[in-house]
Amino acid sequence: MAGGTTGALLYAVSAAVLGMLQFGFNTGVINAPRAFIENFIREQNDASPSLVFSVIVSIFAVGGMIGCPLASYLVEKRGRKNALLINSFIGIVGAALMGFSKVAYSVEMLIIGRFIIGINCGFATTASPTYVSEIAPLNLRGAFGTVNQLAVALGMVGGQILGIDVILGSDAGWPWLLGLAIIPSVLQCIMLPFAPESPRFLLLSVRDEEKARIALTKIRGTNQINDEINDMHVEDQAAKEEDKFSIADLFKISSLRTPLLIGIVMHLSQQLGGINAVLYYSVTIFQSAGLEESVARLASIGVGSVLFVMALVSIPLMDRLGRRTLQLVGLGGMTVFSVLMTIAFFTYENNTTMSTFAVIFTFLYVAFFGVGPSSIPWMILSELFNQGARSAAVSVGALVNWFANFVVGLTFIPMSEALDNYVFLPYTVLLILFFLFTFFKLPETKNRTIEEVTALFKN
Numbered sequence: 001m002a003g004g005t006t007g008a009l010l011y012a013v014s015a016a017v018l019g020m021l022q023f024g025f026n027t028g029v030i031n032a033p034r035a036f037i038e039n040f041i042r043e044q045n046d047a048s049p050s051l052v053f054s055v056i057v058s059i060f061a062v063g064g065m066i067g068c069p070l071a072s073y074l075v076e077k078r079g080r081k082n083a084l085l086i087n088s089f090i091g092i093v094g095a096a097l098m099g100f101s102k103v104a105y106s107v108e109m110l111i112i113g114r115f116i117i118g119i120n121c122g123f124a125t126t127a128s129p130t131y132v133s134e135i136a137p138l139n140l141r142g143a144f145g146t147v148n149q150l151a152v153a154l155g156m157v158g159g160q161i162l163g164i165d166v167i168l169g170s171d172a173g174w175p176w177l178l179g180l181a182i183i184p185s186v187l188q189c190i191m192l193p194f195a196p197e198s199p200r201f202l203l204l205s206v207r208d209e210e211k212a213r214i215a216l217t218k219i220r221g222t223n224q225i226n227d228e229i230n231d232m233h234v235e236d237q238a239a240k241e242e243d244k245f246s247i248a249d250l251f252k253i254s255s256l257r258t259p260l261l262i263g264i265v266m267h268l269s270q271q272l273g274g275i276n277a278v279l280y281y282s283v284t285i286f287q288s289a290g291l292e293e294s295v296a297r298l299a300s301i302g303v304g305s306v307l308f309v310m311a312l313v314s315i316p317l318m319d320r321l322g323r324r325t326l327q328l329v330g331l332g333g334m335t336v337f338s339v340l341m342t343i344a345f346f347t348y349e350n351n352t353t354m355s356t357f358a359v360i361f362t363f364l365y366v367a368f369f370g371v372g373p374s375s376i377p378w379m380i381l382s383e384l385f386n387q388g389a390r391s392a393a394v395s396v397g398a399l400v401n402w403f404a405n406f407v408v409g410l411t412f413i414p415m416s417e418a419l420d421n422y423v424f425l426p427y428t429v430l431l432i433l434f435f436l437f438t439f440f441k442l443p444e445t446k447n448r449t450i451e452e453v454t455a456l457f458k459n
Contacts, residue, residue, distance in 0.1 A: 006221035008196065009135060013144060015191035016084060016131045017151040019124025022091060022184040024155025026117050027276075028304050029181070030057055031283050032163030032297050033174035037110075040174075044107045050413050052107065056114050057280050058409030063118020064402040070119065071126035072395055076205065080131040080198040084188065087127060091120035091185030099179020110178075117181055122402060129378075134198040135219055146315050149375055153308035155184075156279070160301045165294050203229070204236050238387070245389040247396055255458045259384035260393055262441055266327070266377040267397045269434035271404030273334055274427030275369050277412040278303060278362060284413075288421070289358035290348045299359050306363050310370025317371070322446035323380060326372030327438050333368025335431040337361045338424045345421040377401065383445040386454055 037056065038049035045052075067087075074083040097113030129148050136144035159177075163169040168177035196215040203212035209229070216225045245253070250260045278285065282303045286296035317326060344358035381393045416423040443456050 004137065004221075005140070006219065008218050008221065009137075011191070012135055012195040012219065013132055013147060015188060015195045016128045017147055018184040018188045018191070019084060019087060019091075019120070019128045020148045020151040021155035021158075022117075022181060023121040023124055024152035024157075024304075025159040025184065026060060026114075026121055026155075026181055027152075027159075027279050028156035028300075029159030029163060029177060030060075030114075031160065031280060031300055032169045033177060034281075034284060035293070036169075036171045036174045039171065040102060040110075041107055044105060050417070052111075054410050054413045056111055058406050059111055059115045060118035060121070061402050061406035061409055063115045063120070064122030064125070064405065065399055067119040067122025067124075068126050068398040068402060069395065071123040072391070074123075075127050075130055075201075079201050079206075080127065080134065081192055081195055082197075083123075083127050084131060085192045087120055087123040088185045088188035088192065090116060090123065092182055092189070094118075094120055095179055095182035095185060098181065099175050101178075102175040113178075120185070122398075126398060131198055134200040135196070137220070143315070145379075146311065146375075149311045150308065153304060153311050157301065157304035157308055160297075160304045164297045164301070169297055199228075200232055203232050242386065242388040245392055247392045250389060250392055250396065255454070256385070256389055256393075258457045259381075259454075260396065263377070263381040263384060263393060263397045264400050265434065265437050266380050266442070267401040268404050269327075269331060269431075269438070270373050270377045271401060271408055272427070273331070273369070273373065273431045273434065274338065274408065274424060275334075275366070275373070276405055276408045277424075277427070278366060280409055281412055281416075282362070284416070285362065286359060288416070289345050290352065290355035291359070302359070302363055303366050306366045307370050307374065310367050310374070314371060314375065318375075319446065322444050323372070323376050323383070324438070324442050324444040324446075327376050327442065328372075328435065330368050330370075330372035330374075330376075331431055331435040331438060333371065334365055334373070335428060335435060337365035337368065338428045338431060341365060342422060342424050342428070345424075380442075380445070383450070384453055384457075386450050 034053060038053050041047065041049040041052045071083060071087070074086060078086065094113050094115075094117030097109050097116065099113075101107070101110035101113060129145065132144050132148060133141055161167070162177055162180065168174065168180075196218050197211075199212040199216040199219070202208050202215055206212075212232075213225060213229065216228060217223050220228075245256060250256045282300040283293070283296045286299045287293060291299060314326065340361040341358060344354045344361055348354040348358060377397065381397045382390055385393045412423070415426070419425070443453065445453055
């Protein structure tokens, strides 16, 4: 029925979110095989294995910083579906380079492959949510939007499970483990040609109403689509009457600068609170807390599993409790458990039960991240800006997020070597600052129109 789910809609969403599954997989998969990759680095050159491994981890985020603006350009020039299809070929190249790096005795291939798969994942984090939000019916847009986060968590858990020693977490298996990133991209190549293009793109960008109607009829499973087409025309007319703002305008105009600053800090809080230190290095963290390597790998699966469960839990809470409340609860919980993690890491040698508590505290830290900070930064800029400034603001937020991701990935190993068991204290200090900023600066956007929110900053 109109406004409901159909086979065509579910097929198109499934094809699109394979890119988000790819993002989750490549975030979590690098964790378990660290020791084997460092041995491979040691065999090929005289560079510091831990430093090169940090580059391998963090170069993924550099690719993401390139992928985001590339996606913004291609989704407008080539369409949502075709942009996703182009990106799937980028993913195949990156996965193949990583998978064949050991056979070629080339650390450089591994680094380049990881960089290219980063482009693919950065591209997906922009293009996939855009496509899904435009084909989903209005009454289900929020629910379908959460599918992206669920796909990320599912990909992360899959990568962590495949990385245990009895599957592919071995000296012989790690190239296969990284190379499996080719599967989501190949599936996208097969599925996307049969998915419909976004009717919104066809109507508002291509200016072909007939094709838009055909696509929308297929997605909705009914020809009762006139109201939705008319809504698109109304939106198009309103957009023409609104002023358009560039990225430079966001920094120049005070009423835009304040919400931009809030959005930037929200994105920084997601990354600089230390979550990717856990996602990229949880096996290393659990080993430093006294667990054997095989047990640490199994424990790391729990990290992705907790994120997956919390993605489900946060869906009904988002509109019930509001963005501001969930963000504060999440940051507050992360602060508490980052302190408890530090205590557990520091005392486990004198009390072996603290190794268990270190794992539990890490899981709870991740759980509070999933309450709000995992998803709210990605949605808050869309709710703080009107149509004319939204695209530029979201682009800035995505770029900041990926840059902060790069910083955490590159610096965690040197920080852990310098600070040892106190490695999470810098993140704790930043979490406290982010909590205070959020408490004093972030307005609640729940049940407020865009006009009401933007009026707060004009005043």
